Amino acid sequence: MLLKPQSRIQVMEGAKHNLPDRAALKAANAIRDLAEGLTAGDLLLVLISGGGSALLPAPIPPVTLEEKETITRLLASKGATIHELNTIRKALSLLKGGGLARAAYPAQVLSLILSDVIGDPLDIIASGPTVASSHSTQDCFHILTRYNMLDTLPQSVQTVLSGSATGHNTPKDYSHVFNVVIGSNRLALEEARCQAEELGYLTLVLSDAVCGEVSTVARLYSLLIQLICLSTARGARTDLLKDKVEAALSGLEAQLAIPGLNCTHALKALQESQAGRPVCLLAGGETTVQLRGSGKGGRNQELALRVALELHRAKSTEAGSFLEKYEIMFLSGGTDGQDGPTEAAGAFSSQELVREAEQEGFNVETFLSNNDSYTFFTEFQKGRHLLMTGLTGTNVMDVHAILIRAKGG
Ligand SMILES: Nc1ncnc2c1ncn2[C@@H]1O[C@H](COP(=O)(O)OP(=O)(O)OP(=O)(O)O)[C@@H](O)[C@H]1O
Numbered sequence: 001m002l003l004k005p006q007s008r009i010q011v012m013e014g015a016k017h018n019l020p021d022r023a024a025l026k027a028a029n030a031i032r033d034l035a036e037g038l039t040a041g042d043l044l045l046v047l048i049s050g051g052g053s054a055l056l057p058a059p060i061p062p063v064t065l066e067e068k069e070t071i072t073r074l075l076a077s078k079g080a081t082i083h084e085l086n087t088i089r090k091a092l093s094l095l096k097g098g099g100l101a102r103a104a105y106p107a108q109v110l111s112l113i114l115s116d117v118i119g120d121p122l123d124i125i126a127s128g129p130t131v132a133s134s135h136s137t138q139d140c141f142h143i144l145t146r147y148n149m150l151d152t153l154p155q156s157v158q159t160v161l162s163g164s165a166t167g168h169n170t171p172k173d174y175s176h177v178f179n180v181v182i183g184s185n186r187l188a189l190e191e192a193r194c195q196a197e198e199l200g201y202l203t204l205v206l207s208d209a210v211c212g213e214v215s216t217v218a219r220l221y222s223l224l225i226q227l228i229c230l231s232t233a234r235g236a237r238t239d240l241l242k243d244k245v246e247a248a249l250s251g252l253e254a255q256l257a258i259p260g261l262n263c264t265h266a267l268k269a270l271q272e273s274q275a276g277r278p279v280c281l282l283a284g285g286e287t288t289v290q291l292r293g294s295g296k297g298g299r300n301q302e303l304a305l306r307v308a309l310e311l312h313r314a315k316s317t318e319a320g321s322f323l324e325k326y327e328i329m330f331l332s333g334g335t336d337g338q339d340g341p342t343e344a345a346g347a348f349s350s351q352e353l354v355r356e357a358e359q360e361g362f363n364v365e366t367f368l369s370n371n372d373s374y375t376f377f378t379e380f381q382k383g384r385h386l387l388m389t390g391l392t393g394t395n396v397m398d399v400h401a402i403l404i405r406a407k408g409g
């Protein structure tokens with residue numbers, strides 16, 4: 001950040017690699033001192049974005065920074081969700097879980113929040129420094145029990161957790177605080193919808209809460225695409241095919257339980273629209289990847305490659321034969337411009353990609369079995385399918401886009 005010499009803005013950097021460190025601790029202490037020095041006539045303006053938890057470490061003594069970092073890293077390695085992680089982080093922090101707002105009292109606090117968590121839960125985004133915590137000490141002990149960590153907690157953590165039942169988590173008056181979400185996946189999808197419609201696409205937003213294992217989500221998208229390609233076909237045989245695909249799609253919808261996702265409604269809306277227009281389906285959220293290989297990639301690149309493989313496999317089925325009549329593109333990208341430990345934001349694919357790859361000697365399944373989507377997209381057609389945006393400086397999770405257009409349309 002280039003500041004003028006006389007600037008009153010102080011930049012304090014820390015938490016490299018998204019892990020709390022001494023530099024971040026120093027910054028958190030400086031922020032806390034500033035907040036505690038405010039009076040009723042002051043306004044504290046706070047900008048909160050994803051990654052904020054690591055940037056604002058303020059462990060409640062006697063918990064040390066190292067102990068707090070160890071407990072959160074262990075929880076993450078055991079597969080704890082961001083909700084579980086941040087519930088523990090809040091309980092062990094002077095600033096998270098509304099602590100910054102309490103420190104600033106009686107000053108007014110205006111918090112502008114960029115959400116990188118599905119559902120935009122204010123007290124979970126960056127562990128909610130200006131939001132009253134909705135969690136109790138009991139919740140913390142349930143989480144630590146779930147991950148078999150209760151018996152190995154440092155004494156300091158046990159002291160703070162048992163003491164916080166009467167202290168830091170007690171509901172406080174937050175009437176001096178105003179929290180507002182100014183950026184979210186839903187807002188990003190709405191903007192994408194406007195752009196797609198300006199380009200002539202009939203556009204639908206499916207959900208801003210896509211979650212679940214990447215291979216299952218890929219299968220759901222493939223079935224949805226098949227159903228859309230079948231929708232204009234007529235006849236008893238195709239009706240049977242539609243029923244079969246629809247049943248498989250409903251099963252996956254139930255399995256994933258993505259909030260707000262209703263593919264039947266989406267299809268009905270498409271059918272009631274002007275037939276023949278190209279279609280754009282948008283969705284957002286964060287899938288999860290069970291890493292079994294040693295390759296390089298990210299959930300967005302893996303999703304794009306898995307969708308391509310699902311569509312390729314579908315083409316050899318009767319329902320999938322209708323895909324030939326359409327041009328289909330799928331894109332998945334991280335809005336922060338980074339997908340996993342790669343410099344790509346994501347990738348795009350089509351129903352022809354696997355066939356084209358095989359013609360050039362690439363076996364997509366081999367790359368996927370090694371979680372090596374980045375290597376595939378880098379080597380295949382000189383990286384033409386990679387989405388390279390550079391770091392965007394913000395993060396409202398991932399965006400998925402499906403484009404379907406009748407060939408010759
Ligand atoms: N080789 C790989 N193939 C597929 N996915 C991978 C691979 N390596 C890491 N990942 C996934 O990438 C995810 C990390 O992505 P990333 O670094 O973009 O962080 P993030 O979850 O988006 O966090 P933040 O919100 O801070 O950006 C992990 O959840 C992991 O599952």
Ligand SMILES: O=C(O)[C@H](O)CO
Nearest residue numbers: 050051052053125126
């Ligand atoms: O910083 C964090 O806690 C995560 O990015 C979720 O907001």
